[in-house]
Amino acid sequence: MKRHLTHLSRNILQNKCSNTFSLSRYLSTQEAIERRHHLFSLEKKRQLENVGRIEKIEVNYKGVPKDCTLIMNRDISTPHDCAKHLSEWHAESSALALIDGAVNWDMHRPLTENCTLEFQTYNSAEPQQVNKAFWRSCSFLLGAVATRAFKDKVEVKLHSFPGPDIRSGSFIYDVALSLPSWQPTPQELHTLTAEYVSFCRRGDPIERLEVSEELALEMFVENEYKVKQIPSIAKANGKVTLYRVEKHVDISKGPLINHAAQVGRVAVTAVHRLEGPLGSLQLYRVQGVALPAGVILNHFAFRVLAERAKKLNPARSPLGPWEEARQPVAARA
Known part of the structure; x- marks a missing residue:
């Protein structure tokens, strides 16, 4: 294969x-x-070049080892960039970022404005997201x-x-x-x-x-x-x-x-x-x-x-968008 x-x-x-x-x-x-x-x-490069004059934003980090304020670049810096300023552990173990205590944010998605930042790991107290x-x-x-x-x-x-x-x-x-x-x-x-x-x-x-x-x-x-x-x-x-x-x-x-x-x-x-x-x-x-x-x-x-996990997952089939997935024609038990 x-x-x-x-x-x-x-x-x-x-x-x-x-x-x-x-x-x-x-x-x-x-x-x-x-x-x-x-x-x-090409598109990622184009979008970065279109940022123009670099503007600074304040990212107020909350978490271990202590709260701090990071000065980052608007529309360029990501939560992962912020994590690297803290430690290798933060950069590697963080799964998601939490912005302003409410918005789940990708680690490699640029930040767009002043915000508070927390990192979510697989050991978070509320791991649902x-x-x-x-x-x-x-x-x-x-x-x-x-x-x-x-x-x-x-x-x-x-x-x-x-x-x-x-x-x-x-x-x-x-x-x-x-x-x-x-x-x-x-x-x-x-x-x-x-x-x-x-x-x-x-x-x-x-x-x-x-x-x-x-x-x-x-x-x-x-x-x-x-x-x-x-x-x-x-x-x-x-x-x-x-x-x-x-x-x-x-x-x-x-x-x-x-x-x-x-x-x-x-x-x-x-x-x-x-x-x-x-x-x-x-x-x-x-x-x-x-x-x-x-x-x-x-x-x-x-x-x-x-x-x-071998059983047919009951998620809707794309062949019938408003129906449950049909029974398989052939599947291994």
């Missing part, structure tokens, strides 16, 4: 195609990844793993993942594959798990970027499922929130956790085939379970969680 990565053809970047079909014919899964990564980098961000991030990372785990001849298109529901017992990503009747073996699930672990151990930061609807459509032009979703996402303010880890770029409202290494023990537990029309590809629900790094759980207890 392990994919041999390819390099993006320069011709793809240099030539502008007139429509989705003409471009999607030429982009492989890995070329699409490289193209989105490139456009994300951190847990949701962790679960959402696990789905996001599962999408990254799915795009790199298959051989080149397998077409892979990410569809979507639902909001985090810890009570469901598993995080998921719905993925369209050119495999009409895939029933993964235990060894293939183990391979997916190993890919997930390897990906997270690199510890890449999870970056956030808001882009226009037009740019989002260009970035996902080869993926007809994302193209259909983007207009409704951008309906509120014309913006689409993207996240990047390593070279993988995807859509999520967030917030997501600080970096991939905060995912500790993990298992990809099941792949369920979903019924319904989806063009030439088949939709699969990929499921997993994970613990934050540093959380200790004995082998027996984690195995219980993994067994539970």
Whole structure:
């Protein structure tokens, strides 16, 4: 299943195609990844250059070892930059930032005004928002793993993942594959798990970027499922929130956790085939379970969680947006 990565053809970047079909014919899964990564980098650079004259803001930090005031750069400095002024522990262990005691903020999202700042870890007294961000991030990372785990001849298109529901017992990503009747073996699930672990151990930061609807459509032009979703996402303010880890770029409202290494023990537990029309590809629900790094759980207890995570997650199926997910055609117990 392990994919041999390819390099993006320069011709793809240099030539502008007139429509989705003409471009999607030429982009492989890995070329699409490289193209989105490139456009994300260009847009991030453009937004930083447009900040103009640097203005200072006061960030009043509350927490250990003591409260203090940091002078940072408006629209440039992030909570992660603030954490680095305090200690390496703050920078590595913080999952989310809490702004003005009310707003959950990504660690790599620039601060826009004077504020109070607190850091939330996995040991926070009220971990609900951190847990949701962790679960959402696990789905996001599962999408990254799915795009790199298959051989080149397998077409892979990410569809979507639902909001985090810890009570469901598993995080998921719905993925369209050119495999009409895939029933993964235990060894293939183990391979997916190993890919997930390897990906997270690199510890890449999870970056956030808001882009226009037009740019989002260009970035996902080869993926007809994302193209259909983007207009409704951008309906509120014309913006689409993207996240990047390593070279993988995807859509999520967030917030997501600080970096991939905060995912500790993990298992990809099941792949369920979903019924319904989806063009030439088949939709699969990929499921997993994970613990934050540093959380200790004995082998027996984690195995219980993994067994539970094999059952079809009842989140709404994208094939029937207002229905519960249908029973799988084929799934491993």
